[in-house]
Amino acid sequence: MTLDLEALAKALRTHPSLRSKLAIGQAAVALGLCGDSLGHPGDDAAVLPRADGYDLLAGEGFIPAFVQDDPWFAGWCGVMVNLSDIAAMGGRAVALIDQIWAPDAKTAAPLLAGLRAAANAYGVPLVGGHTNFAARELSLAVSVMGRAKTLISSFTARPGERLIAAYDPRGAYRNFDNFCAALDAPHDRLRGDLALLPALSEAGLVRAGKDISQGGIIGTALMLAECSGAGIEIDLDRIAPPQGVPLERWLRSFPSFGFLFTATPAQADGLCAQFHARDLRADIIGEVTHDSAVTLRSDAQRATFWDPRTTPYLGLVQKEKSYA
Structure with a gap:
């Protein structure tokens, strides 16, 4: 065809x-950033040179409709996509943090379960974050730190x-x-x-x-x-x-x-x-x-x-x- x-x-x-x-x-533009700014915006993770390579920082916020439609999978994806960003830079992930907003703990439970399941599957620890159980709706953002010896x-x-x-x-x-x-x-x-x-x-x-x-x-x-x-x-x-x-x-x-x-x-x-x-x-x-x-x-x-x-x-x- x-x-x-x-x-x-x-x-x-x-x-x-x-x-x-x-x-x-x-x-x-609103933040005054360009490709030459510290961290090189435009890459899959921010690049911060260090003596023996690079520190990498990345984060993902998720469309509210996606999080509310399938909260367990959204939690899983919060881990998965961040680890993909670090790997795409030639790096290895070190740790993750999460930012969760929910009306209550019960509403947040499947989201938290998805985060935990993915962190266990990929072998990268969740080490903290921010939690609010008095929000109007369920929302999620996740951030990651990694390191690279050489860059993609x-x-x-x-x-x-x-x-x-x-x-x-x-x-x-x-x-x-x-x-x-x-x-x-x-x-x-x-x-x-x-x-x-x-x-x-x-x-x-x-x-x-x-x-x-x-x-x-x-x-x-x-x-x-x-x-x-x-x-x-x-x-x-x-x-x-x-x-x-x-x-x-x-x-x-x-x-x-x-x-x-x-x-x-x-x-x-x-x-x-x-x-x-x-x-x-x-x-x-x-x-x-x-x-x-x-x-x-x-x-x-x-x-x-x-x-x-x-x-x-x-x-x-x-x-x-x-x-x-």
């Missing part, structure tokens, strides 16, 4: 999960590198476009999968990438391209969604284990093989270009999805590269 790339690009460009990321740039960064993709999508296909959708492959996985596999990323970074096999977050492959590729000051061309014919998942939905889905990386042509196949050895999917799905746009292609067709040079997305570019 021939894809209508212009229609697909428009559907993705206007989807709420893609548009929601525009708030990041708006908040950064959103700012270091270079033209000529291959774009690789890695994910765990052994999952199913739960709540919105969240594709979860973690709940039934053995705990040692969850921990080993995340540990692969700092190992690859420290081996020099990958230095640019992001975790596939809200906005999916397409939104994450856009953030990676914009932060790196490059373009990305995505070959839709090389993307393999999990069985039964339509391509459009997969392009905007948020997987429990999903990352985009770039690698040199000489290293790309070897990088994919590292994921294959753990029964994870990893495919070369495109390349980094000298352009500024994220472009979709299929067969001989091409369509521009988004050009951040004319329409900024995050707007968090760096003028001075403080690490590379």
